Amino acid sequence: MVDELDWQRISDELGIQGHAVISRLLEPEQCRSLVDLYADQALFRSRVIMSRHGYGKGEYQYFKYPLPELIASLRTSLYPHLAPIANRWNELLKIDVRFPNAHKDFIERCHAAGQLRPTPLLLQYQAGDYNCLHQDLYGEHVFPLQIAILLSQPGRDFTGGEFILTEQRPRMQSRAEVVPLAQGDAVVFAVHHRPAQGTRGIYRVNMRHGVSRLRSGRRHTLGVIFHDAA
């Protein structure tokens, strides 16, 4: 399924916009079963109440290893398509790091540096909740692209709660983008920086993501981050 996606389009959109949407990456049934995992404490290594840290309002939990099958397979099947894009970005940004073709090899690099803890997470928001603009950096080793999958159905399960990206360009004002998502849609986006073409060459855009305030209902998301955490 992941191998059949239009990776050329995804790559082009990432290059131009810094994000790309994959429609219907997951079926509604898969989304529902992932939401149901939230109640199973045994699957998670930690739970974060966002308001306690100034991260916003709402909560999330990081999965422990071994990851549920669907999440493990998403991580390993998406990664090889993103690694060439990540390598091109680093080349453009003149960053020396290159990423191996297989996720397990990148994870070995994280583990060797003491980044041992898995980062895939489930997020849960209710009316009034939101996620402040942030970057998911957890140590020296960073894979520059990540994915969030909307598990709830907008309009039916919740209103408000839009996925937001901001771009901070050198010496320029910040630009915001709302990414409309349907249930099961995935957004691929830059974790930290992305290269952009300017009139005088490539420059570095600083990216942040977050979620606007939910007006009603409940919203769940699956976050897939490819580096592990210290």
Ligand SMILES: O=C(O)CCC(=O)C(=O)O
């Ligand atoms: O709930 C969202 O859409 C944002 C999730 C998020 O911050 C992440 O997956 O890193």
Ligand SMILES: [Fe+2]
């Ligand atoms: Fe995030």
